[in-house]
Amino acid sequence: MNAPDILTAAHHAGIRLSLADNGKLKFAGRQAALDRPLPEIRAHKAAVLLALAAHDPTLDRHRRFSVIRVDGTVLSVSRCPACPLADVQADYPDGVCEVERVPETAVALAPADLALAQAVLKAWGEDDPVMIAEWMDGLARDPGRLQQMYAQAVALGLASRDG
DSSP, X not given: OOHHHXXXXXXXXXXXXXXXXXXXXXXXXXXXXXXXXXXXXXXXXXXXXXXXXXXXXXXXXXXXXXXEETTSOEEEEEEEEEEEHHHHHHHOTTEEEEEOOOOSOOOOOOHHHHHHHHHHHHHHTOOOHHHHHHHHHHHHHOHHHXXXXXXXXXXXXXXXXXX
């Protein structure tokens, strides 16, 4: 069973699943009704939590974050779909995470930058058009992200350190 199926089955059994303020799973309904789907809920708890969070309008959700690691390095992280800051902090427990402000306008990428960005995406095996468009837009809006892309291209052997 996947998370949507679990949520549907719980709903039909008269159980309401929701996110508690602390990010944990909260149940409402008769205990007898809960006994049947509980093993599936437990087995797929992370997916159920993500499905609930994706549809919770009260969560403050963002796409771009800055992560400052203990060694001082700064990462620019993007998420698709958007997520709360707490999700990114959980992925980088050794760093300080902040929501990034998105510049209002984007500049066109230079042809060489565009070609290198496409090579990086190909090396990653990225083929999701939404993710590609958002990543390219981020490169065009933020010189720091463009710099990170060059560092990633060097690490992948697609570019040299000196240009």
